[in-house]
Amino acid sequence: MFAFAVTLTELLARLLMADRLGLGSGGVGALAGHAARVAEGWRPSLPAWLPEQLSSLIQSCWAQASTHPAAALRNAVLCC
Numbered sequence: 806m807f808a809f810a811v812t813l814t815e816l817l818a819r820l821l822m823a824d825r826l827g828l829g830s831g832g833v834g835a836l837a838g839h840a841a842r843v844a845e846g847w848r849p850s851l852p853a854w855l856p857e858q859l860s861s862l863i864q865s866c867w868a869q870a871s872t873h874p875a876a877a878l879r880n881a882v883l884c885c
Contacts, residue, residue, distance in 0.1 A: 810866035817859065818852055
């Protein structure tokens with residue numbers, strides 16, 4: 806679910822997360838550091854113009870696994 810949320814954010818913002826965070830040229834060390842931050846709960850900020858429903862969906866998808874929305878709910882939000 807986390808990857809889905811990141812991909813959705815990248816599509817909406819038209820910017821790859823690695824570029825947004827400056828990880829593109831940082832090599833393995835930068836990626837490992839980023840992975841550790843994510844594991845500790847860090848999440849990127851979302852664009853202010855993002856509709857509340859999409860913002861909530863993204864936040865719930867990259868939350869801890871026990872609070873992820875069901876796939877059916879995620880699909881319903883995206884389809885409507």
